[in-house]
Amino acid sequence: MTDARQNAGADDERVMSRTHDTEHGYAIEVSGLTKTYGAHTAVEDVSFAVRPGVITGFLGPNGAGKSTTMRMMVGLTPPSAGWCTVLGLGYRRLPNPGRHVGVLLDASAQHPGRTGREALTLAATVMGVDLDRVDEILDLVALTPAEARRRTGTYSLGMRQRLGVGQALLGDPRVLILDEPANGLDPAGIHWMRGLLRGFADDGGSVLLSSHLLREVEVIADELVVIGRGRIVAQGAKQELLASGGTLVRGVDDQRLATALTDAGIAFTSAADGGYLTQAPADQVAGAASAAGVVLVELRPAEGAGLEDMFLRLTADHSRENSQERARR
Ligand SMILES: Nc1ncnc2c1ncn2[C@@H]1O[C@H](COP(=O)(O)OP(=O)(O)OP(=O)(O)O)[C@@H](O)[C@H]1O
Ligand SMILES: [Mg+2]
Missing domain, CATH: 3.30.70.100 (Alpha-Beta Plaits)
Incomplete structure (x- = not known):
């Protein structure tokens, strides 16, 4: 970690004047992130960067370490080693982080007794965001007024994802970190999400989104970071990765x-x-x-066969059937 990163002084001013003008022009830098749980290494020496104006897909099979990495990135899980900066600062050092980084880690982590509108209003109040923004966001994520009046406990998975994405966008951040945002969305929903994130990136925003489905990130992402068993196995422009087969x-x-x-x-x-x-x-x-x-x-x-093949192998390595087979041996 550099002195500049450790220096707590004037963080507010530094980040407020910042959109994506970090040292190397990256919105997010992840370096050597590692997480061990006892003898199990969930994430091992993961490094990558996310550029502004680009949608970066974080792809890996179930249990590969995507959520753990993202939780470390936003200060919810302490890393065993390594660091991450968002807009040049550690996430916990960002003043009023929701104004800079929109985070969606678990769309079901809403209070089930609150309505969608209440959830957004509460978040807006905490962030000091104008309450008019709540209606704008409901519109943007296509939740109808009737749906917004319903308790989130009655929401379908897709509706929860829309609300979660809305909450992430509420503070008008420059960076989005979304864990499996397309999970539970129907094809029309995925199309909608793609348009939304594309617009966000075209305006200079930076997006990191995870998925365990190659096809899903293939349609949404420009760049890919592929993780398997806690380690990065490939990264680069989607076109190049697809062509390098x-x-x-x-x-x-x-x-x-x-x-x-x-x-x-x-x-x-x-x-x-x-x-x-x-x-x-x-x-x-x-x-x-x-x-x-x-x-x-x-x-x-x-064409895509190389990437698909690699991904299938990673998935096979992780699959329950295989681990049961390994356990029997
Ligand atoms: N709190 C924890 N204690 C112990 N092991 C954990 C903990 N959290 C995660 N793990 C383990 O770390 C590994 C990575 O899990 P993680 O949730 O990051 O995977 P993922 O890529 O997000 O998978 P999915 O696609 O299923 O969401 C798994 O083996 C998981 O069991
Ligand atoms: Mg996960």
Whole structure:
């Protein structure tokens, strides 16, 4: 941690004058975040940055460490090691944080006896936000006046997510940290969320959102940080990650194709939907197959297959079926 980060003086002024003008132009910086629970390491040496104007997807299977990382980012869970700054400061050092960072960690963590409108009004009062903003927000998250009068205990999951996103946006923050905001939304709801976050980012805002579904972040995010078993396994621009899948090849007889590739010294892995994935260029793969007299039925850039394959492997590593199998062994 630098001296500047440790220096508590004039935090208010510094952050109030700030939108995203941190040292490196990042809105969020996460460095070496680690969390251990007894002998179990939930999050290990996680580092990434979130840029303004960009939606960053934090992708990983169930139990990968997304929520734990986000809880550490907003000061709810003390890290075992590492640090995170939001707009250049530790979250707990942000004055009136809701005015700078909108956070949605658990949409069901509302008081079930309060109406949606009451929840927003209370949050607005705590943050010192004009109460007119409550109606604006209800409108923005498409909760009808009748719905806003209902107790949140009667809300569907999708309605809770809308209210939670509304609460995160209430203080007109520059940064959003949202844990699984699309969870429980129907396709129209996901489309709505995408438009909302895109507009927020286009206005220069910074968004970090987590998901355990590749397809979901694929449609919403510009950049991806992929986490598996507590560690970052890939990060970068979505387009690049999707494009970096190498070559997908499928033969009439995959067994013979595998032998041909091995004989030609080409490393490969089995693709999720059959055939093989390799980093070798297509002409080299075609050459190897042809030399061995193997007929190909498919040879193309793998596109998203590499990322999907990696994600499926991560998911398989985590799946209950697998752990039960491991436990039996
Ligand atoms: N308070 C805690 N005590 C012990 N272990 C914990 C605690 N909180 C989280 N863990 C463990 O840390 C790991 C990561 O959990 P986390 O909730 O961060 O995963 P996640 O990526 O958010 O998963 P999901 O997609 O299911 O929300 C899991 O193995 C979990 O059991
Ligand atoms: Mg989680």
